[in-house]
Amino acid sequence: MVILRDDQRIARFKRISQITSFVGMGVLLVGLFLVFLPNTANLFFYQLVALFIGWMLSQIGIYLGHRYLRDPRPDEVLDDVLKKIARNGRIYHYLLPAAHVLLIPTGIIVFVPKYQAGVISVDGEKWKQSGMGLRRFFGQERLGNPSREAMLNVEAIANYLNKNAPSVEEVPIAALIVFTNKGNKNLDLKKSTIPAMHYTKVKGYLRQQKGETPMPDEVFTAVQEAFDKKASHLLETTLDDAVETV
Numbered sequence: 001m002v003i004l005r006d007d008q009r010i011a012r013f014k015r016i017s018q019i020t021s022f023v024g025m026g027v028l029l030v031g032l033f034l035v036f037l038p039n040t041a042n043l044f045f046y047q048l049v050a051l052f053i054g055w056m057l058s059q060i061g062i063y064l065g066h067r068y069l070r071d072p073r074p075d076e077v078l079d080d081v082l083k084k085i086a087r088n089g090r091i092y093h094y095l096l097p098a099a100h101v102l103l104i105p106t107g108i109i110v111f112v113p114k115y116q117a118g119v120i121s122v123d124g125e126k127w128k129q130s131g132m133g134l135r136r137f138f139g140q141e142r143l144g145n146p147s148r149e150a151m152l153n154v155e156a157i158a159n160y161l162n163k164n165a166p167s168v169e170e171v172p173i174a175a176l177i178v179f180t181n182k183g184n185k186n187l188d189l190k191k192s193t194i195p196a197m198h199y200t201k202v203k204g205y206l207r208q209q210k211g212e213t214p215m216p217d218e219v220f221t222a223v224q225e226a227f228d229k230k231a232s233h234l235l236e237t238t239l240d241d242a243v244e245t246v
């Protein structure tokens with residue numbers, strides 16, 4: 001499997017996550033310190049401002065940290081799962097309108113990784129997360145609606161192909177919601193309208209799809225060329241390394 005990943009973006013957002021988390025914590029501490037000072041109307045206003053800004057920065061840090069600081073990161077979990085089952089595929093991380101996109105001969109799969117803990121269930125497109133207690137307010141990003149997120153990602157890839165591969169009239173685009181938290185298997189996902197599963201079940205799911213009809217060669221080539229436009233700098237580096245090796 002060919003893995004194309006925007007490492008520069010990962011490094012940049014990793015740094016931003018560290019900075020916003022550190023600054024956010026500092027501003028929160030300032031806001032808490034102000035609470036112990038003599039109370040005045042102006043001071044109360046500054047307390048609220050400090051606590052709000054600190055909370056916002058910490059949330060940004062949490063959002064970015066879960067994507068770019070976690071070990072392993074979501075893209076690394078997907079690579080490990082897919083490297084044997086999609087040997088003839090190409091996966092694009094943080095390069096396309098959707099963060100994680102796999103191109104295989106039978107079509108395109110957009111992955112929506114989720115790491116949230118707790119008891120997670122879904123009925124149609126209604127998602128629920130419980131069993132978190134106070135943890136949901138500290139160090140946790142809300143689950144949101146993975147189904148909606150997946151549909152938006154599929155739409156984004158379809159629009160991208162319409163602009164960058166106009167000769168392609170139709171291409172199968174599927175979405176897969178993958179929970180990457182190793183310790184969380186409290187998942188009731190059978191009623192999801194979009195396939196959703198723990199990452200340990202992805203291989204089995206994809207094996208079941210192997211009987212699907214491959215795309216025509218010209219369609220596959222057109223899609224690959226459209227995707228590779230966003231990874232041209234990575235492909236040039238790969239070719240240079242190959243030449244040096246020879």
